[in-house]
Amino acid sequence: MTVKLTVFSALGSLVLGTLLAAMRVSPVPLMRGFGTAYVNIVRNIPLTVIIVFSSLGLADIFGVTLGAPDNFDLQGFRLAVLSLVGYHAAFVCEALRSGINTVPVGQAEAARAIGLSFGQTLRLVVLPQAFRSVIVPLANVLIALTKNTTVAAAIGVAEAATLMKTMIENEAQTVLIAAFFAFGFVVLTLPTGLILGWLGKRLAVKR
Amino acid sequence: MTSVLYDAPGPRAKRRNVLLSVVFVVLLALLLWWIWLTMDDKGQLKWALWEPFTTADAWSTYLWPGLVGTLKAAALSMVIALPLGAVLGIARLSDHRWVRVPAGAVVEFFRSIPVLLLMLFANELYAKSANIASEDRPFYAVVTGLVLYNSSVLAEVVRAGILALPKGQTEAAYAIGLRKGQTMTSILLPQSVTVMLPAIVGQLVVIVKDTALGGVMIGYGELLTARSTLAANYANVVPSFIVVAVIFIVVNFAITSFASWLEGRLRRGKKTTGAVLSANDATIAGTAATGAGGGGE
Secondary structure, eight states, X not given: OHHHHXXXXXXXXXXXXXXXXXXXXSSOHHHHHHHHHHHHHHHTSOHHHHHHHIIIIIITTSOOOTTOSXXXXXXXXXXXXHHXXXXXXXXXXXXXXXXXXXXXHHHHHHHHHTTOOHHHIIIIIIHHHHHHHTHHHHHHHHHHHHHHGXXXXXXXXXXXXXXXXXXXXXXXXXXXXXXXXXXXXHHHHHHHHHHHHXXXXXXXXXX | OOOSSSOOOOHHXXXXXXXXXXXXXXXXXXXXXXXXXXXXXXXXXXXXXXXXXXXXXXXXXIIHHHHHHHHHHHHHHHHHHHHHHHHHHHHHXXXXXXXXXXXXXXXXXXXXXXXXXXXHHHHHHHHHHXXXXXXXXXXXXXXXXXXXXXXXXXXXHHXXXXXXXXXXXXXXXXXTTOOHHHIIIIIXXXXXXXXXXXXXXXXXHHHHHHHHHXXXXXXXXXXXXXXXXXXXXXXXXXXXXXXXXXXXXXXXXXHHHHHHHHHHHHHHOSSSOSOOOOHHIIIIISOOSSSSXXXXX
């Protein structure tokens, strides 16, 4: 469940984050303003607040069921993914923006000099280079996302933290069970960091 | 123009930008209007639901104690985690393998575990084997979880701060005959404190946000828990969420602004070496439980 949450949320937040990053560097001032506002607001709210609100507010009061009105587990899962995507998109956006800033000015200037429009400059020249330089920061967001899936326990999604809580309450060996779950997370996150760190070094644009 | 991604707009581009702005505003307005309608439809805009927040009672009974709980846990965790983190960070830079390796293992271990698991574990452990009054237990558990996690994050910040200093500082210290301990305490640490300060302040935001975890999962009396009792009393779930979110935004925005002000001031200052870790290094690169991140390298 933890892995499933991570994968879906990672894909969603990557898409939304890229869109937000494009907004934040776009020539239209209003879009820039919206991107900045979104990032600043979302970054300063605890994820817990967002997730609990998605359950108590969105689902219970506004009746947002996300296509699963009867299946409570599925609905909780989708709400959790929605919250995780909305939250981490802000961080993906910030990472990407810093990546866009690392692309040398000359690249964008050259792209404009040969007559590419803003969209083309961003799509063909700047973003491909930016993505390669932000693999490590993005990996950090992914690791944080893996850890943050535990917050979904707050609305009863059966992932690692929920399981650990029930198991500890029912069994006697607290330390052993906790160590087991902790080890599980180390196994999930350490290789992610190592592999993506290695990939980041390999793919980094040599300058 | 500020950006290099596009030319200074000419007449045609200006017209296109205005057009795009208009389209964007219309879309945004439609979205807001739709949210407004839905809220109205579900009766969430009724004054009766918002009215409690204008009375002193809601603030003094629920929100203020909740905010105090949040800030108390955050401040205490920071105060304990900072020296622990400094010790771990310095230990990771030690020349002795038997100090460096265990410190590194501890830091990497606690950084890769969710804070929530640490809190749950601490809570259960205290419940079973420590003699703590049950109404105090959540507070201890929250602080324990936050301290374990954030001391390892701060250890990375300290390490990065010391490594950010020019190598000449260490060499000069050795050249005038200081020992390793003296170099650390009288040359490297004083300088790196100014380097690290913005990153440390930025980490406070993460701690403040993470206290909310303790509220929901183990029942520590902070802002989010205060919200649920308040909502249970006035039956205003949605307004209470919005008010609590705004409080969090205000508190964290104040901390972030302070951090970036500090960063700008330190960067401009002439007494430092010019190396400064920004608040974002802590929240993006340097890790965060409910923030992003994981590796301070």
